[in-house]
Amino acid sequence: MWAKSFLFLFFVVNVMVVFSQKTVKIYGVVSDAKTDERLQAATIKNNTDLSNSTTSNFYGYYLLIVPSSTNVNIEVSFVGYQTQFFYLNLKKDTLLDINLSPGVKLKEFTVSAPKTRNTRRQIGQLELSEDAIRWAPAFAGENNIMLALKAMPGVSAGKEGSSELFVRGGSHDQNLILLDKIPVYNLNHAFGLLSVFNSSALKNVSLFKGAIPAVYGGRLSSVLDISVKEGNRKKYDGDVSISTIASTFTVEGPVIKDKASFLVSARRSWPDILIRGMSNNNNGGLVLGYYFMDINAKTNFSINKKHHFYFSGYLGKDMFFAVNKEEDQESSMNQGWGNKMISMRYQSISENSSFNDVLLYFSSYNEFDENWINASDINISNKNGSNLGEFGFKLSKEFSGGSYVKYKFGLNGLHRIIQQPEKEIEDDNVNNQTVKKPEVIQKEISGYASAHFLSGNFGLQIGLRSNFYNSGISEMPLFEPRLSFLYKINKSFSIKAGAMRNSQSVFAMPKSTLGMPGYTWLPTSGKVKTQTSWQISHGISFNRKKFGLDVEVYYKKLENIIGNYMYPSSLYQSTQWFDIIDQGRGKAVGIDFLSTYNSDEFSFNLKYSLSKTLHSFPTVLNGKWIPADYDIRNDLVVMCNWILQEKNDKKKWITGKFSAHSGRPISMPVQSIKSFFPVLSNEHYSFDFTFLDYYRKPNNIRLNTFHRLDLGIHFQKKQIKGERTWSVGILNVYNRKNPYSIYKNQSGEFKQVVLFPIMPFVAFNKSF
């Protein structure tokens, strides 16, 4: 059925191509005139034929086909930049690189979709502006891209303060997170209170939650596509930020002016440095601490206007440590996790104006906990851990099929090595022991093709992706059709629809080691089946003057999803993960609202989602539907920005965020039961085992309704070089006691943990 529909649409698109008139191509890249940074999603419009327009792609590349030997008026626009017009009469294909100068900046500080008012918005796609991340009130003044994304419709609030994303009924491991197109396997610094993305280095953030283009694959629910700045090719600049827990510096500039540039951005938490400085353990004693750090580095080089090379790297790490030095022995305990990524990219524009992209990358994630003791008579070490390494390539080609059609083809491949959780024990007095499970190697080859038709009020994207997994994961190739449709009824009003199928061959299993939360990535292989999903969505958009409204409804069906509702990871050794794997199904239905208002002084953004996410596992109540952990029925976020003063070299503005949502489902016991205490005859015990809690089903009750108000005020002053900004604010202004979790204490009383009571923050930023 899907294959037939796909072929029919492909036929329709090609018929349109055949009947198009004699044309020439205008192509090139759109970039910032001051920095040469390429601009994604700029609009290039032929004003002499309003049905003819295009947008620049992820790398700033655009291709517009216009009638030959005809006068045309080309308009190039991008939010925050001065619009440029070109009056052309071309007889042959022409390379035209466009540099836009920053101009009157619209006050779009929050979620903006589309980025320019004239851009057609694909269903299920949202973009986040730099300001939405940078100036939103944040924990400890350290901005967090994940919290900004949670202000988007369709993204569940999840646990308060956590960085994990739950998109349209999908779990946190069902999101493909890409940093410069490289998969990222860990999002969390500080157990999720902060994200691994340093916003100083970021350029674009796009979220696809439905009708995901065929170029993306490998996860069931969403794609978060983040790009890092390329580095200023014109001059050196940078910035320094200090928050209450971390410091960041970013520096960028030309290596060869207008030819090559670099960017380095590094961030590190600093409280542990203070602790180490204050404690002198050279003479013995215990030193405890925690730190996180990340480094983004990128350099690029243009051979000429048509050939570009990029090299980029990322290193992120979190570490808890405890070192104890005594006269006759030394011991240490560490727990850590982190990501490493490195990539090389080559982009070219062919003679026929097609855009080619080749990417080679390596991405890894590892987590471990270890402890050791060295003394005169004992030497023991104990190490647990797992890791994932992925080598991959991505080839893509984008070319024109006529005035209104673009084609994209690509081939992706990966070689993933997963070392399942293993345990290594060494003891001088006992034989060494390693509980090592064999590495699992996954190989995937994915091919895709898509056609993008855009004419006047009508837009259509059809695509097909097929994934070939190596044996043991899936014997047959999995086909994933993708469809996105948009029709503009009039200047303000448009309708849209989309559908997609996705598959996923890895999953993240929660673990609990040394009492700390975390997760480890594992393969779907052997008896664990590949996860799949379908999603259909429909929506409308309304944009008039300063006001925008976007509404989408969706239905998602998930098969072979992985969970372990009945047995928490702490019940097992991490090496026995396969014992607690359970596969089931899921469904999600919802409606997402996004309303925006943007004026020069005041802007606001309102998100509301009404949704329902259910899971079913054979081992839980014989497969009855239960609410998913992150099933939040009503979810409202209002963000606003009000400029109080903007004159001369000073600017003062307020940012605010109000969140309210239904309580998250949690599991609570339903009965108290007698235990088999005493365990051993009639001994006297230090613990009370006379009664236990009986749970009937997971997620049987909900936490109280959540609501919270965060406010921040920012003081910016232009200086001889750059700007300096002080940000101060308060999280949870009216000190709402939102419960984070409920537990039963040892006296049998139920208590609730509130993680974020009223809390001030302060941050400083200086650009140069």
Place this chain on the structure above:
Amino acid sequence: MKKSFCIFILLVFLNFSCVYDYDGNLPVSESIPVLNGILYTDSLFSFDLHWSNNLLKKDFEAIRGATVRLKKNGEFVNNIYNTEGKYYLNDTCLNGDKFEVEIDIPGKPTIFSKTAIPQKPDIQINAIELSDEERRAFAYNLSIKNISDDINTLYCFLFLGEYLQDSTLVWEQRSIYCDSPQADVFNRYFDSWAPAGFSYEYENFIRFPSDNLINNKLKTKLAFIGGNAAVRIYVLAATKEFDLYFKGGYLQRSFNPDINLPFTYQPIFLPSNIKGGAGIFAGVDLSLFEFP
């Protein structure tokens, strides 16, 4: 060290986290039958049946007059007696015995469970010299071999008997010091004041999962701090059903937000082998060593 480590993290989070009385609703449910039957080697076969109670209650009504059908090693046995919710068989449990039980309570589904008593491992515990001038500490060599496949885990408990002024001997449970890398670390803490030659303290007991053992053997040293009027060391060889239920129950009851990080709390669904009810029906082998 783990305790200090957790306290450090807790202090960090206490800067912005708080604990209050729960002000939401508690779920309600009807009572369910609960079977508790731990079958010890060389002990009388017995189990008890009680009704569960409201979440905040700790007293439980016995289930009297249930109809019990018991199979021992595949054959029905009839001489089951009961009194005040305790059901017993005039027979002794032996290593390798297999039991299946079916219980009918009017108005409730039939309860079913089965278990086997594991084989006895070969255990040796000997007192050894410990030269510790600062602490009054005692140590033992523990050696266990011939651990059969039906043993999922070995638990080690230590009780200390001390005489009161009126010459009454009182037994108290003690933490055990052990540095074996083969022990489960979930209740382990680093203790900078541990007896000489030891670093880790295990709260209440030590759990040695069989998949941590090398060639199904365990050899390690144990120690405790305190008087040595009398010491009892128990080694409990547990089946998988006992191990999961016991560790699950211990995790439920031992969560302490003063030590554990409040946000790490996880609800613990007890992995029970009772169909039609709750509780546990499991065989264990218990060995007791007394010193001096």
